[in-house]
Each structure stands twice: as C-alpha cells, then as structure tokens.
Amino acid sequence: MLSRACCRLASALRETRALQSAVARRCLHASGSRPSVDPSERAEGAFDPALLEFLVCPLSKKPLRYEASTNELINEELGIAYPIIDGIPNMIPQAARRTHQNKKQEERVTVDQN
Structure with a gap:
C-alpha cells in the first residue's frame, strides 16, 4: 500500500x-521573448538573463540587474544583491546581501550627521 x-x-x-x-x-x-542563448548551448545550472523580464525585487517591486561576475541579481535602489544558486535566483530578502554601494551611502549619511 x-x-x-x-x-x-x-x-x-x-x-x-x-x-x-x-x-x-x-x-x-x-x-x-526569446532566450538570449540557445538552451542547448547554455551551461547546466546557468542563469537565463531572459528571466529578468519577469523578475522583480520582492521588497521594492522594481526591476533587477543581473551581475554575471558575482552571479547575483542587483537592486540598485535598495543596494542589495540576491544570490543565484544553480541557475535559480534566491529571492528571499533574508538571503540578500548589502552591496558596497549601499555601505558608501550609509557612510555619507553618518558623516553628514556628525
């Protein structure tokens, strides 16, 4: 059974x-939409940039930018980056990291306040 x-x-x-x-x-x-790369030529587990047409940041609902060098989806406005693992974006906000740009903005704010 x-x-x-x-x-x-x-x-x-x-x-x-x-x-x-x-x-x-x-x-x-x-x-x-057409895949940017022939699926047979794309490496197994590689992220397909054509998905950017459909993906948005779960926090701001704004479009994301794909950064191939770090294999992340970047939200410039919030200064966070979502990792892509085995070709699948991890869009959980707790999994995102703060980008360097955001740290610079925070430093400017603290300097301006002093």
Missing part, C-alpha cells in the same frame, strides 16, 4: 513539473 502511494506521488510530481515547464514556455512565447 505504501509503495503504491509513493508511485502515485512520484507520478503526480512528474506531471506537475511537465505542466510548469509547458506554462513557462507558453509565457515566454506569448511575451515574444
């Missing part, structure tokens, strides 16, 4: 992944 339940769960998970993939393809097709 347990093995039958595991088989059903595994089957449901496969169907869900296939559905999510199909929905993502339809969204990209409907928006007229």
Whole structure:
C-alpha cells in the first residue's frame, strides 16, 4: 500500500513539473521573448538573463540587474544583491546581501550627521 502511494506521488510530481515547464514556455512565447542563448548551448545550472523580464525585487517591486561576475541579481535602489544558486535566483530578502554601494551611502549619511 505504501509503495503504491509513493508511485502515485512520484507520478503526480512528474506531471506537475511537465505542466510548469509547458506554462513557462507558453509565457515566454506569448511575451515574444526569446532566450538570449540557445538552451542547448547554455551551461547546466546557468542563469537565463531572459528571466529578468519577469523578475522583480520582492521588497521594492522594481526591476533587477543581473551581475554575471558575482552571479547575483542587483537592486540598485535598495543596494542589495540576491544570490543565484544553480541557475535559480534566491529571492528571499533574508538571503540578500548589502552591496558596497549601499555601505558608501550609509557612510555619507553618518558623516553628514556628525
């Protein structure tokens, strides 16, 4: 009985992944967006910059900038950077780090206050 339940769960998970993939393809097709790199040429786990059209900062709801050298999504306005792990952006605010630019702004404010 347990093995039958595991088989059903595994089957449901496969169907869900296939559905999510199909929905993502339809969204990209409907928006007229094309992948910047042929998916067969892109490295496994690499971030696809075409996703920037759909991703926004969860805090400010503003567009993000992809920084390839650090593999992060940057919010210039708030001065925070979200890491990209195995090609998947970690958009949890607690996982973001403060960027150097933000530290400079904080230093200027404290100097101005003194």
